[in-house]
Amino acid sequence: MEKREQLYEGKAKKVFATDDPNLYIVSYKDDATAFNGLKKGTIAGKGSINNRMTNFLMQQLEKEGVPTHFVEELSDRETVVKKVKIVPLEVIVRNISAGSFSKRYGVEEGIVFDEPTIEFSYKNDELGDPLMNAYHAIALKLATREEIERIKELAFKVNAFLKAFMKARNVDLVDFKLEFGRLSDGTIVLADEISPDTCRFWDSTTHEKLDKDRFRRDLGNVEDAYQEMMKRLGR
Ligand code: TMP
Secondary structure (H helix, E strand, C coil): CCEEEEEEECCCEEEEEECCCCEEEEEECCEEEECCCCEEEECCCHHHHHHHHHHHHHHHHHHCCCCECEEEECCCCEEEEECCEECCEEEEEEEECCHHHHHHHCCCCCCEEEEEEEEEEECCHHHCCCEECHHHHHHCCCCCHHHHHHHHHHHHHHHHHHHHHHHCCCEEEEEEEEEEEECCCCCEEEECCCCCCCEEEEECCCCCECCCHHHHCCCCCHHHHHHHHHHHCCC
């Protein structure tokens, strides 16, 4: 496996081509942004933690029947993944009210839902990732009806696994964001990352925030929270 030219640089990761046309290498950065890049900073050690946590969780999810882009962890920060075309939707699953849900509907954080919710945002920085329903996504040809159904099925499967997995480690899975991609044959697989950047994790006992909200809201001890989550996973 040979690393070739950089194809893309996002806010938290870089993507490189390889000598294999079906494989990419992703490289995780310590850079952190919030509010569509308005707030910038670094979280020391984040790249390594998010890389290793994502890979560990994706391997567990594969065992649960969720196909992912994961291939092989190369180093602390770098991972080989299958080449996909990202479906430009942020898929957000919620178990407990928080963040933009609480703001939009004017409710406090911490309301435990009877059933998980799902929503989509159009992945488009210029537009600020606007909320979008499935009909809009189909109308704009971002995904087919069948792909949306598959994405919903996989997202809820991820939630069922991750929620129980975290609960066993005294962590409440509040909400999270997933991204899916298409392999060259059209198969939908889980892509991007699953990390404290993309999930809300609350300690089940103290309700202490163990995720990127510590950075977004200037709560302090950001690095400690990421490290604590790795410890909870036994990593
Ligand atoms: P929200 O409450 O701000 O909509 O966030 C819901 C979840 O999605 C939360 O776990 C954080 C995650 N998220 C991202 O991963 N990327 C983003 O750009 C945003 C806004 C949220």
